Amino acid sequence: MVAVVIILLVSCCFSEVATASRQLWSFARDRGFPGSEWLEHVQPGWNIPLRAVIVSFFVVALLSLINIGSTTALRSISSLGAVAILSSYLVTISTLIWRRLYGAPLPPRRWSLGKYGLAINIVAVCFVLPMFVFAFFPLAKAVTRETLNYACVMFVGVLAIAIVYYLVKGRYVYDGPVALIKRDE
Incomplete structure:
Protein backbone atom coordinates (compact mmCIF):
# COMPACT_ATOMS: atom_id res chain seq x y z
CA MET A 1 0.00 0.00 0.00
CA VAL A 2 2.85 2.40 0.75
CA ALA A 3 4.40 1.72 -2.65
CA VAL A 4 1.22 2.91 -4.38
CA VAL A 5 1.28 6.16 -2.38
CA ILE A 6 4.99 6.69 -3.12
CA ILE A 7 4.45 6.11 -6.86
CA LEU A 8 1.56 8.58 -6.87
CA LEU A 9 3.56 11.20 -4.96
CA VAL A 10 6.56 10.87 -7.28
CA SER A 11 4.25 11.18 -10.30
CA CYS A 12 2.71 14.32 -8.80
CA CYS A 13 6.17 15.75 -8.17
CA PHE A 14 7.12 15.26 -11.83
CA SER A 15 3.92 16.98 -12.91
CA GLU A 16 4.41 19.87 -10.48
CA VAL A 17 8.03 20.44 -11.51
CA ALA A 18 7.05 20.34 -15.19
CA THR A 19 4.24 22.85 -14.63
CA ALA A 20 6.33 25.18 -12.48
CA SER A 21 9.27 25.07 -14.89
CA ARG A 22 7.04 25.93 -17.87
CA GLN A 23 5.57 28.87 -15.97
CA LEU A 24 9.03 30.00 -14.86
CA TRP A 25 10.30 29.70 -18.43
CA SER A 26 7.40 31.62 -19.97
CA PHE A 27 7.72 34.44 -17.43
CA ALA A 28 11.48 34.52 -18.02
CA ARG A 29 10.88 34.56 -21.78
CA ASP A 30 8.75 37.68 -21.29
CA ARG A 31 11.58 39.27 -19.23
CA GLY A 32 9.45 39.37 -16.10
CA PHE A 33 11.88 37.60 -13.79
CA PRO A 34 15.41 38.28 -12.51
CA GLY A 35 17.90 36.19 -14.46
CA SER A 36 15.54 35.89 -17.42
CA GLU A 37 18.33 35.72 -19.97
CA TRP A 38 19.68 32.57 -18.34
CA LEU A 39 16.34 30.93 -17.48
CA GLU A 40 14.71 31.37 -20.88
CA HIS A 41 17.29 29.23 -22.69
CA VAL A 42 15.86 26.14 -24.40
CA GLN A 43 18.37 23.41 -25.09
CA PRO A 44 18.52 22.84 -28.89
CA GLY A 45 17.45 19.32 -29.79
CA TRP A 46 15.82 18.73 -26.39
CA ASN A 47 13.04 21.32 -26.83
CA ILE A 48 12.63 21.75 -23.08
CA PRO A 49 13.63 24.63 -20.82
CA LEU A 50 16.20 22.51 -18.98
CA ARG A 51 17.52 25.36 -16.82
CA ALA A 52 14.01 26.26 -15.66
CA VAL A 53 13.33 22.58 -14.92
CA ILE A 54 16.51 22.32 -12.81
CA VAL A 55 15.74 25.53 -10.90
CA SER A 56 12.16 24.37 -10.27
CA PHE A 57 13.38 20.97 -9.09
CA PHE A 58 15.86 22.46 -6.63
CA VAL A 59 13.32 24.95 -5.26
CA VAL A 60 10.81 22.11 -4.70
CA ALA A 61 13.53 20.00 -3.08
CA LEU A 62 14.54 22.83 -0.76
CA LEU A 63 10.91 23.51 0.16
CA SER A 64 10.42 19.85 1.02
CA LEU A 65 13.26 20.08 3.55
CA ILE A 66 11.44 22.80 5.50
CA ASN A 67 9.22 20.19 7.17
CA ILE A 68 12.30 18.69 8.83
CA GLY A 69 13.06 21.97 10.61
Whole structure:
Protein backbone atom coordinates (compact mmCIF):
# COMPACT_ATOMS: atom_id res chain seq x y z
CA MET A 1 0.00 0.00 0.00
CA VAL A 2 2.85 2.40 0.75
CA ALA A 3 4.40 1.72 -2.65
CA VAL A 4 1.22 2.91 -4.38
CA VAL A 5 1.28 6.16 -2.38
CA ILE A 6 4.99 6.69 -3.12
CA ILE A 7 4.45 6.11 -6.86
CA LEU A 8 1.56 8.58 -6.87
CA LEU A 9 3.56 11.20 -4.96
CA VAL A 10 6.56 10.87 -7.28
CA SER A 11 4.25 11.18 -10.30
CA CYS A 12 2.71 14.32 -8.80
CA CYS A 13 6.17 15.75 -8.17
CA PHE A 14 7.12 15.26 -11.83
CA SER A 15 3.92 16.98 -12.91
CA GLU A 16 4.41 19.87 -10.48
CA VAL A 17 8.03 20.44 -11.51
CA ALA A 18 7.05 20.34 -15.19
CA THR A 19 4.24 22.85 -14.63
CA ALA A 20 6.33 25.18 -12.48
CA SER A 21 9.27 25.07 -14.89
CA ARG A 22 7.04 25.93 -17.87
CA GLN A 23 5.57 28.87 -15.97
CA LEU A 24 9.03 30.00 -14.86
CA TRP A 25 10.30 29.70 -18.43
CA SER A 26 7.40 31.62 -19.97
CA PHE A 27 7.72 34.44 -17.43
CA ALA A 28 11.48 34.52 -18.02
CA ARG A 29 10.88 34.56 -21.78
CA ASP A 30 8.75 37.68 -21.29
CA ARG A 31 11.58 39.27 -19.23
CA GLY A 32 9.45 39.37 -16.10
CA PHE A 33 11.88 37.60 -13.79
CA PRO A 34 15.41 38.28 -12.51
CA GLY A 35 17.90 36.19 -14.46
CA SER A 36 15.54 35.89 -17.42
CA GLU A 37 18.33 35.72 -19.97
CA TRP A 38 19.68 32.57 -18.34
CA LEU A 39 16.34 30.93 -17.48
CA GLU A 40 14.71 31.37 -20.88
CA HIS A 41 17.29 29.23 -22.69
CA VAL A 42 15.86 26.14 -24.40
CA GLN A 43 18.37 23.41 -25.09
CA PRO A 44 18.52 22.84 -28.89
CA GLY A 45 17.45 19.32 -29.79
CA TRP A 46 15.82 18.73 -26.39
CA ASN A 47 13.04 21.32 -26.83
CA ILE A 48 12.63 21.75 -23.08
CA PRO A 49 13.63 24.63 -20.82
CA LEU A 50 16.20 22.51 -18.98
CA ARG A 51 17.52 25.36 -16.82
CA ALA A 52 14.01 26.26 -15.66
CA VAL A 53 13.33 22.58 -14.92
CA ILE A 54 16.51 22.32 -12.81
CA VAL A 55 15.74 25.53 -10.90
CA SER A 56 12.16 24.37 -10.27
CA PHE A 57 13.38 20.97 -9.09
CA PHE A 58 15.86 22.46 -6.63
CA VAL A 59 13.32 24.95 -5.26
CA VAL A 60 10.81 22.11 -4.70
CA ALA A 61 13.53 20.00 -3.08
CA LEU A 62 14.54 22.83 -0.76
CA LEU A 63 10.91 23.51 0.16
CA SER A 64 10.42 19.85 1.02
CA LEU A 65 13.26 20.08 3.55
CA ILE A 66 11.44 22.80 5.50
CA ASN A 67 9.22 20.19 7.17
CA ILE A 68 12.30 18.69 8.83
CA GLY A 69 13.06 21.97 10.61
CA SER A 70 9.66 23.49 11.24
CA THR A 71 6.11 22.34 10.66
CA THR A 72 4.99 25.92 11.33
CA ALA A 73 7.00 27.15 8.35
CA LEU A 74 5.56 24.39 6.15
CA ARG A 75 2.00 25.27 7.18
CA SER A 76 2.67 28.94 6.47
CA ILE A 77 4.11 28.16 3.04
CA SER A 78 1.06 26.01 2.27
CA SER A 79 -1.19 28.88 3.33
CA LEU A 80 0.91 31.23 1.19
CA GLY A 81 0.26 29.00 -1.81
CA ALA A 82 -3.49 29.23 -1.20
CA VAL A 83 -3.30 33.00 -0.69
CA ALA A 84 -1.22 33.46 -3.83
CA ILE A 85 -3.59 31.52 -6.06
CA LEU A 86 -6.63 33.26 -4.58
CA SER A 87 -4.99 36.66 -5.12
CA SER A 88 -4.29 35.77 -8.74
CA TYR A 89 -7.99 34.90 -9.16
CA LEU A 90 -8.99 38.19 -7.54
CA VAL A 91 -6.71 40.25 -9.78
CA THR A 92 -7.79 38.46 -12.95
CA ILE A 93 -11.53 38.54 -12.27
CA SER A 94 -11.40 42.14 -10.98
CA THR A 95 -9.65 43.17 -14.19
CA LEU A 96 -12.45 41.57 -16.19
CA ILE A 97 -15.06 43.38 -14.09
CA TRP A 98 -13.26 46.69 -14.58
CA ARG A 99 -13.06 46.15 -18.35
CA ARG A 100 -16.73 45.19 -18.56
CA LEU A 101 -17.85 48.21 -16.50
CA TYR A 102 -15.75 50.79 -18.36
CA GLY A 103 -16.21 49.38 -21.84
CA ALA A 104 -12.61 48.44 -22.52
CA PRO A 105 -12.42 45.66 -25.09
CA LEU A 106 -11.82 42.17 -23.80
CA PRO A 107 -9.03 40.15 -25.40
CA PRO A 108 -9.96 37.53 -28.02
CA ARG A 109 -11.27 34.33 -26.45
CA ARG A 110 -12.65 30.97 -27.49
CA TRP A 111 -15.94 31.34 -25.64
CA SER A 112 -17.83 34.01 -23.74
CA LEU A 113 -20.22 34.15 -20.82
CA GLY A 114 -22.28 36.62 -22.83
CA LYS A 115 -24.58 39.03 -21.05
CA TYR A 116 -24.19 37.07 -17.78
CA GLY A 117 -20.41 37.56 -17.71
CA LEU A 118 -20.41 40.62 -15.45
CA ALA A 119 -22.79 39.05 -12.92
CA ILE A 120 -20.80 35.81 -12.86
CA ASN A 121 -17.55 37.73 -12.37
CA ILE A 122 -19.03 39.74 -9.48
CA VAL A 123 -20.33 36.56 -7.81
CA ALA A 124 -16.90 34.97 -8.28
CA VAL A 125 -15.16 37.90 -6.54
CA CYS A 126 -17.70 37.78 -3.71
CA PHE A 127 -16.97 34.05 -3.35
CA VAL A 128 -13.15 34.28 -3.52
CA LEU A 129 -12.65 37.41 -1.37
CA PRO A 130 -13.71 35.84 1.98
CA MET A 131 -11.55 32.77 1.29
CA PHE A 132 -8.61 35.08 0.57
CA VAL A 133 -9.10 36.84 3.91
CA PHE A 134 -9.63 33.60 5.88
CA ALA A 135 -6.48 32.07 4.39
CA PHE A 136 -4.48 34.50 6.55
CA PHE A 137 -6.13 33.40 9.80
CA PRO A 138 -4.19 31.29 12.33
CA LEU A 139 -4.95 27.60 12.60
CA ALA A 140 -5.93 27.61 16.28
CA LYS A 141 -7.91 29.91 18.54
CA ALA A 142 -5.12 30.12 21.10
CA VAL A 143 -2.47 31.78 18.95
CA THR A 144 1.10 30.91 19.85
CA ARG A 145 4.36 31.15 17.98
CA GLU A 146 3.76 27.69 16.55
CA THR A 147 0.12 28.18 15.53
CA LEU A 148 0.43 31.67 14.06
CA ASN A 149 -0.04 31.81 10.30
CA TYR A 150 2.93 33.70 8.89
CA ALA A 151 1.48 33.72 5.36
CA CYS A 152 0.50 37.40 5.69
CA VAL A 153 4.09 38.39 6.42
CA MET A 154 5.43 36.28 3.56
CA PHE A 155 2.74 37.52 1.15
CA VAL A 156 3.47 41.17 1.89
CA GLY A 157 7.22 40.48 1.72
CA VAL A 158 7.02 38.77 -1.67
CA LEU A 159 4.67 41.49 -2.94
CA ALA A 160 7.10 44.19 -1.74
CA ILE A 161 10.05 42.47 -3.45
CA ALA A 162 8.04 42.15 -6.68
CA ILE A 163 7.02 45.82 -6.61
CA VAL A 164 10.58 46.97 -5.94
CA TYR A 165 11.91 44.76 -8.75
CA TYR A 166 9.25 46.06 -11.12
CA LEU A 167 9.96 49.71 -10.28
CA VAL A 168 13.74 49.32 -10.48
CA LYS A 169 14.09 47.07 -13.53
CA GLY A 170 10.97 45.19 -14.57
CA ARG A 171 9.05 48.05 -16.13
CA TYR A 172 11.93 48.74 -18.48
CA VAL A 173 12.34 45.18 -19.77
CA TYR A 174 8.88 43.57 -19.43
CA ASP A 175 6.64 44.11 -22.46
CA GLY A 176 3.88 41.71 -21.58
CA PRO A 177 3.10 38.17 -22.64
CA VAL A 178 4.52 36.99 -25.93
CA ALA A 179 1.81 35.70 -28.26
CA LEU A 180 3.97 33.84 -30.78
CA ILE A 181 7.43 32.34 -30.48
CA LYS A 182 9.81 31.61 -33.30
CA ARG A 183 11.67 28.36 -32.71
CA ASP A 184 15.45 28.41 -33.10
CA GLU A 185 16.40 25.43 -35.24
